[in-house]
Amino acid sequence: MLKTFWLNNKKILKHIAVIFIVWQLVILAISLISPYFVSKRDLYVYSERGIPDFLSQRANFDGIHYLSISQKGYGYLQQAFFPFYPSVIKFIAPLFGGKLLFAGLFISNFCFLVALFIFYKLVRLDFGEQAARRSLIFLLVFPTSFFFGTVYTESLFLMLVLGSFYAARKNKWFLSAILGSFASYTRIVGILLLPALIYERWNLSANLNLKARVKNFLPLIILPLGLLKYMFFLWNNFKDPFMFFHVQPLFGAERSGNKIILLYQVFWRYLKMILTTKIDPLYFAVWLEFLIAIGAIILLFFCYKKKIQFSYLFFASLAYLLPTLTGTFSSLPRYFLALFPCFIILGTIRNKVVYKLILIGFSLLFIISCSFFLNGIWIS
Numbered sequence: 001m002l003k004t005f006w007l008n009n010k011k012i013l014k015h016i017a018v019i020f021i022v023w024q025l026v027i028l029a030i031s032l033i034s035p036y037f038v039s040k041r042d043l044y045v046y047s048e049r050g051i052p053d054f055l056s057q058r059a060n061f062d063g064i065h066y067l068s069i070s071q072k073g074y075g076y077l078q079q080a081f082f083p084f085y086p087s088v089i090k091f092i093a094p095l096f097g098g099k100l101l102f103a104g105l106f107i108s109n110f111c112f113l114v115a116l117f118i119f120y121k122l123v124r125l126d127f128g129e130q131a132a133r134r135s136l137i138f139l140l141v142f143p144t145s146f147f148f149g150t151v152y153t154e155s156l157f158l159m160l161v162l163g164s165f166y167a168a169r170k171n172k173w174f175l176s177a178i179l180g181s182f183a184s185y186t187r188i189v190g191i192l193l194l195p196a197l198i199y200e201r202w203n204l205s206a207n208l209n210l211k212a213r214v215k216n217f218l219p220l221i222i223l224p225l226g227l228l229k230y231m232f233f234l235w236n237n238f239k240d241p242f243m244f245f246h247v248q249p250l251f252g253a254e255r256s257g258n259k260i261i262l263l264y265q266v267f268w269r270y271l272k273m274i275l276t277t278k279i280d281p282l283y284f285a286v287w288l289e290f291l292i293a294i295g296a297i298i299l300l301f302f303c304y305k306k307k308i309q310f311s312y313l314f315f316a317s318l319a320y321l322l323p324t325l326t327g328t329f330s331s332l333p334r335y336f337l338a339l340f341p342c343f344i345i346l347g348t349i350r351n352k353v354v355y356k357l358i359l360i361g362f363s364l365l366f367i368i369s370c371s372f373f374l375n376g377i378w379i380s
Contacts, residue, residue, distance in 0.1 A: 012117070023149075030374065031053070031054040034371035034374060041377055067100045070104070071090070077247050079244050082230055088156070108149060108150060108152065112155035131347040134348075135344050135346065135347030146366065157189075163179045176197060177221075180193040184225075189319045194220065195314060199311050261325060285378055297320075299339075308344055312341045313341055
């Protein structure tokens with residue numbers, strides 16, 4: 001079975017291995033060189049005795065919380081972080097001598113490799129070989145793609161989302177729903193797979209009678225169970241099933257945890273910030289968040305125009321809007337990584353000049369963003 005899989009996919013697996021290794025080497029180079037140019041801030045930098053900085057700094061910021069939850073369970077105000085990723089870290093840590101950091105890095109990087117392969121297969125279904133390969137490149141050079149190699153949920157979540165859609169496209173609905181359930185147990189945005197997959201299933205059932213349609217939707221009942229499991233845990237332990245939302249304001253960035261802020265209000269707020277914030281690393285983060293917020297809208301528009309699978313766009317559009325309802329684009333540069341249709345549309349660019357300019361722009365922003373993150377400066 002493995003031999004057949006290798007023979008059928010040898011070419012793309014080699015390609016993915018090469019670009020993944022190059023990507024890792026670039027991150028390693030940045031981690032070694034950037035301290036000479038960027039002043040380190042120790043407040044949210046992870047360190048562990050006996051582990052070199054180029055590894056430990058991959059658990060900066062949220063990584064500290066995930067490792068803490070893996071080790072001690074939920075502490076003060078950590079309920080914003082969903083439990084599946086830290087649970088997997090804890091489960092496989094014995095394979096790494098109990099080193100939670102190594103377990104977290106292994107999960108993230110392994111899941112990213114799997115996600116790259118699934119993404120390639122998914123894009124190739126509709127757009128062919130060249131677009132699939134180019135989509136992978138754009139994903140790897142995106143300014144915040146380094147998060148895929150850190151102790152964050154990005155790799156695991158993307159793998160589950162892509163796997164769920166790919167299984168649905170192959171008419172494996174139970175598998176699709178199970179993967180979607182784990183996605184909703186990894187991040188709140190995972191629950192948005194449900195309406196997207198309902199739409200996908202409805203289209204495939206268009207010629208069936210009502211009874212047959214209802215039967216076809218039964219597997220999707222599984223999908224919300226991940227989120228419901230976490231909500232039950234929060235209710236049982238903290239008497240607040242929506243605590244993951246209510247603690248948001250306490251993580252800074254002026255997030256709202258008790259009211260919904262509309263998108264135009266967030267854009268207006270960012271325009272004021274751009275005009276009033278002093279020029280420092282935070283100013284770079286504000287601009288990055290603002291530009292990616294605009295870029296996402298533009299790319300999603302072109303996705304609709306290109307008629308990319310509507311279920312993908314339904315998910316991506318909702319996944320874009322949901323975090324903005326807290327009143328900020330903070331973390332949007334990282335959340336953008338799950339908006340995979342945007343990378344598909346980039347992969348279909350045929351104009352060589354535009355293609356190269358975007359790659360160069362992404363690469364420069366990647367170097368700056370990665371340098372800041374690894375040295376304890378907030379990016380996303």
